[in-house]
Amino acid sequence: MFYREAGQFSTQYAQDRRVFALRQDRHGLAALLLVAFVVVPWLGNDYWFSAILIPFLVLSLAGLGLNLLTGYAGQLSLGSAALMAVGAFATYNFEVRVAGLPLLLSIALGGLSAALVAVLFGLPSLRIKGFYLLVSTLAAQFFVTWALTRFNWFSNHSASGVISAPPLEVLGLNLDAPAGRYLLTLTIVVVLFWLGKNLVRSELGRNWMAVRDMDTAAAVIGIELAKTKLLAFAISGFYLGIAGALWAFAYLGTVEPHGFDLNRSFQILFIIIIGGLGSLLGNFLGAAFIVLFPVLLSNLVALLPGGLVDAGQVENLQKMIFGALIILFLIKEPEGLARLWQRFRQRARLWPLRY
Amino acid sequence: MTQTAATHLLELNNISLSFKGVKAITDISFRVTEGEICALIGPNGAGKSSLLNVISGVYQAQEGHIRFDRHQRRRQRAHDAAVQGIARTFQNIALFKGMSVLDNVLTGRNLKRRSSWIEQALGIGRARAEDDRQREAAERVIEFLHLQPWRDVPVGKLPYGLQKRVELARALAAEPRLLLLDEPMAGMNAEEKQQMSRFIVDINRELGTTVVLIEHDIGVVMGISDHVVVLDYGRKIGDGSPEAVRQDPEVISAYLGTRH
Amino acid sequence: MEFFFEVLIGGLLAGVMYALVAIGFVLIYKASGVFNFAQGAMVLFSALTFVSLLERGVPFWLAFVISLAAMALMAVLVERVVLRPLVNRSPITLFMATLGLSYVIEGFAQVLWGAQVHGLELGISDEPLELGGMLLSQFDIFAALTAASLVLLLSWLFNKTRLGLALRAVADDPLAALAVGIRLQRVWVVVWTVAGFVGLVAGLLWGARLGVQFSLSLVVLKALPVLIIGGFTSISGAIVGGLIIGASEKLAEVYLGPIIGSGIENWFPYVLALLFLLVRPAGLFGERAIERV
Numbered sequence: 087m088f089y090r091e092a093g094q095f096s097t098q099y100a101q102d103r104r105v106f107a108l109r110q111d112r113h114g115l116a117a118l119l120l121v122a123f124v125v126v127p128w129l130g131n132d133y134w135f136s137a138i139l140i141p142f143l144v145l146s147l148a149g150l151g152l153n154l155l156t157g158y159a160g161q162l163s164l165g166s167a168a169l170m171a172v173g174a175f176a177t178y179n180f181e182v183r184v185a186g187l188p189l190l191l192s193i194a195l196g197g198l199s200a201a202l203v204a205v206l207f208g209l210p211s212l213r214i215k216g217f218y219l220l221v222s223t224l225a226a227q228f229f230v231t232w233a234l235t236r237f238n239w240f241s242n243h244s245a246s247g248v249i250s251a252p253p254l255e256v257l258g259l260n261l262d263a264p265a266g267r268y269l270l271t272l273t274i275v276v277v278l279f280w281l282g283k284n285l286v287r288s289e290l291g292r293n294w295m296a297v298r299d300m301d302t303a304a305a306v307i308g309i310e311l312a313k314t315k316l317l318a319f320a321i322s323g324f325y326l327g328i329a330g331a332l333w334a335f336a337y338l339g340t341v342e343p344h345g346f347d348l349n350r351s352f353q354i355l356f357i358i359i360i361g362g363l364g365s366l367l368g369n370f371l372g373a374a375f376i377v378l379f380p381v382l383l384s385n386l387v388a389l390l391p392g393g394l395v396d397a398g399q400v401e402n403l404q405k406m407i408f409g410a411l412i413i414l415f416l417i418k419e420p421e422g423l424a425r426l427w428q429r430f431r432q433r434a435r436l437w438p439l440r441y
Numbered sequence: 442m443t444q445t446a447a448t449h450l451l452e453l454n455n456i457s458l459s460f461k462g463v464k465a466i467t468d469i470s471f472r473v474t475e476g477e478i479c480a481l482i483g484p485n486g487a488g489k490s491s492l493l494n495v496i497s498g499v500y501q502a503q504e505g506h507i508r509f510d511r512h513q514r515r516r517q518r519a520h521d522a523a524v525q526g527i528a529r530t531f532q533n534i535a536l537f538k539g540m541s542v543l544d545n546v547l548t549g550r551n552l553k554r555r556s557s558w559i560e561q562a563l564g565i566g567r568a569r570a571e572d573d574r575q576r577e578a579a580e581r582v583i584e585f586l587h588l589q590p591w592r593d594v595p596v597g598k599l600p601y602g603l604q605k606r607v608e609l610a611r612a613l614a615a616e617p618r619l620l621l622l623d624e625p626m627a628g629m630n631a632e633e634k635q636q637m638s639r640f641i642v643d644i645n646r647e648l649g650t651t652v653v654l655i656e657h658d659i660g661v662v663m664g665i666s667d668h669v670v671v672l673d674y675g676r677k678i679g680d681g682s683p684e685a686v687r688q689d690p691e692v693i694s695a696y697l698g699t700r701h
Numbered sequence: 702m703e704f705f706f707e708v709l710i711g712g713l714l715a716g717v718m719y720a721l722v723a724i725g726f727v728l729i730y731k732a733s734g735v736f737n738f739a740q741g742a743m744v745l746f747s748a749l750t751f752v753s754l755l756e757r758g759v760p761f762w763l764a765f766v767i768s769l770a771a772m773a774l775m776a777v778l779v780e781r782v783v784l785r786p787l788v789n790r791s792p793i794t795l796f797m798a799t800l801g802l803s804y805v806i807e808g809f810a811q812v813l814w815g816a817q818v819h820g821l822e823l824g825i826s827d828e829p830l831e832l833g834g835m836l837l838s839q840f841d842i843f844a845a846l847t848a849a850s851l852v853l854l855l856s857w858l859f860n861k862t863r864l865g866l867a868l869r870a871v872a873d874d875p876l877a878a879l880a881v882g883i884r885l886q887r888v889w890v891v892v893w894t895v896a897g898f899v900g901l902v903a904g905l906l907w908g909a910r911l912g913v914q915f916s917l918s919l920v921v922l923k924a925l926p927v928l929i930i931g932g933f934t935s936i937s938g939a940i941v942g943g944l945i946i947g948a949s950e951k952l953a954e955v956y957l958g959p960i961i962g963s964g965i966e967n968w969f970p971y972v973l974a975l976l977f978l979l980v981r982p983a984g985l986f987g988e989r990a991i992e993r994v
Binding site for chain 1: 519
């Protein structure tokens with residue numbers, strides 16, 4: 087009744103291409119952005135910023151990075167954490183070794199470094215297809231974490247390979263406070279998502295999906311497979327690198343290579359499976375799930391009669407439930423939470439009618 | 442009569458193709474005139490699809506060479522064939538199942554783009570105007586093949602006959618000079634076949650596209666083609682106008698069968 | 702020179718154990734067409750069950766049988782709950798499902814048996830044996846012999862029995878196998894159980910060497926390079942691949958390690974497999990599929 091498109095028609099192709107076809111959706115997005123940028127910093131408390139919102143935003147960005155490569159371009163990767171590590175360590179090195187480099191530039195350069203590494207480990211995708219590609223990304227994952235630990239030049243000769251955040255300053259504003267870090271992260275994430283949106287709806291996005299769906303046919307209609315695949319790796323690497331830098335500096339404060347291990351790669355993969363492969367919204371939904379689920383579970387366990395579930399077991403239970411959810415999503419709703427959300431919206435468009 | 446009273450757009454010379462010792466095509470030569478509809482017929486396994494694959498660059502012939510327009514080659518990649526103006530459809534539908542009809546047709550136009558991916562990502566420069574032009578061109582093709590009602594439907598959800606039409610639309614979107622159709626009417630009923638035949642004839646007459654098609658329905662072949670090439674066991678056993686081929690004894694015994 | 706051979710043989714022996722783990726993967730890949738990422742978790746689970754039963758005083762052979770039964774039960778559950786609903790999906794989807802499965806099994810194993818390391822005594826002393834001037838571990842030799850006999854047993858099973866024929870039919874074309882009356886579910890359960898048995902043996906051997914703990918899953922991940930080199934569908938390939946990986950890993954660790962740094966064995970097998978893939982995309986023994994368009 088309220089959520090209807092009656093009376094809204096596109097008269098130009100540009101209108102037809104909009105992501106949010108309904109006026110209601112566009113207003114909704116504007117309101118959401120307003121709340122995120124203005125209301126939340128004003129009302130939020132430090133715990134929410136540091137423990138919930140910032141990791142949520144960073145993981146959404148990481149999810150988008152992997153989604154571009156795996157969800158849109160169909161190249162399976164288990165090396166996302168390694169690329170995040172490259173981004174984090176590269177940003178750190180640029181900040182520490184090049185005097186006077188603006189923070190945003192260092193982060194961008196960190197992203198570019200990750201993009202280069204991604205292309206290197208993506209080269210095999212030109213010869214190897216589908217599942218076998220896993221080996222290349224696994225090699226990247228293990229090699230990068232080994233190299234970052236082994237050669238302590240990367241961590242500015244700190245004994246344990248640990249790096250810590252440089253002072254976060256943009257245009258003279260100090261952003262070290264939780265609210266500041268939140269705004270920095272939010273801005274970067276919004277900008278990169280906007281770029282990502284343009285990308286997936288452009289020629290390159292369609293070429294990615296073509297390569298994903300049937301690469302022989304894609305070659306026959308003139309799509310350059312090499313360029314398309316390598317761009318997927320590069321752009322995905324760029325996004326993951328920036329996510330890594332934000333993870334290290336806006337969220338944790340200090341980080342070591344071990345924090346970007348295979349489990350982290352799995353975590354990102356889970357985000358896009360649960361959230362929805364080949365979707366933009368899905369990254370947010372998946373990340374929200376990953377961030378909030380442990381919190382909800384511990385709270386739930388705390389409510390149960392004491393002693394029923396040992397506190398130490400919560401993590402194991404969480405593991406089991408995660409795994410079970412992955413399987414469930416793959417069976418029931420392979421397009422993830424994003425699809426569920428879409429179906430809800432379809433129902434809303436018809437409400438109060440049923441069909 | 443001048444040398445090139447009718448120009449031969451496509452020329453195959455002594456093409457041979459084998460897979461791990463099994464010869465799929467043996468020493469095939471024929472010529473396709475520009476603007477004609479040429480039908481490739483023959484029993485299953487005669488090598489027809491393999492021949493199309495060689496022409497479009499999916500397979501590389503071991504012997505012989507192909508001349509398309511001014512380009513002569515034996516080994517050629519699929520991408521180069523596309524750039525030169527060859528488009529095709531596949532026997533088993535090779536659409537991008539995850540995308541809508543419109544998006545599939547738009548992918549067919551990827552070689553017509555001039556703006557880079559960066560321009561498109563930032564939404565600057567020629568990107569916007571180009572988006573509109575691409576959309577217009579795609580819409581023309583969609584209109585030509587009467588696909589408007591299904592513009593935004595994910596291709597995987599369409600019935601078989603419509604999918605075949607979308608594949609044709611995608612090939613057409615590239616504005617090709619040579620269109621290769623691999624059994625475009627397979628699995629269709631009489632009415633659908635009539636419709637598809639009319640589309641193919643329209644494409645040939647209105648757009649001037651040269652067509653090479655593989656087809657099993659002899660009625661269709663005799664009805665719409667200007668030139669017929671017959672294959673059997675990887676060799677050419679007939680080549681000429683539909684009437685001539687129909688009366689060729691070798692073709693009859695191998696393929697058409699005799700009347701009682 | 703003797704040192705080189707010592708390292709080489711040590712690597713080869715380790716390689717046999719890798720091969721054993723890889724064979725488990727090959728079995729499941731041949732039957733279900735999926736790279737079962739959960740194999741590592743299953744190996745771990747079976748080894749943990751066995752060790753925990755031993756610790757509670759259950760006699761060796763009984764513990765073995767119970768663990769095996771547990772694996773068979775798990776096989777049935779996995780087939781029914783995970784594989785059957787996903788029967789027509791892409792290999793990547795199946796792989797991700799086994800990824801989820803590995804989390805479930807690992808979590809479950811930890812809930813049941815706890816997270817600490819369990820030592821495992823198989824009664825073989827680890828005293829080095831001297832052979833032709835080289836020092837070789839008795840345990841490694843025992844493990845290699847066990848693995849070798851198991852491999853021979855499996856080869857016989859595959860090639861000489863009716864069951865083996867059925868397995869190969871299912872691996873080649875499940876639909877055709879159904880059409881000639883082969884009971885797919887039964888075949889799958891048998892295969893997963895055999896794979897579980899292989900996994901149990903592998904888990905015990907590795908567990909005795911390293912202690913039964915979670916890094917066992919990472920060891921199992923090394924099966925992927927083994928399979929890349931040997932092909933996903935060949936048992937002999939798994940053996941050759943395992944030997945190559947075991948030997949090269951050890952040699953790299955000993956000879957390249959001092960130059961580049963320690964810990965090479967973490968990534969060396971993967972890089973080796975990657976280089977191999979670039980040269981021979983289907984592995985040494987694997988089938989090269991011709992794509993029909």
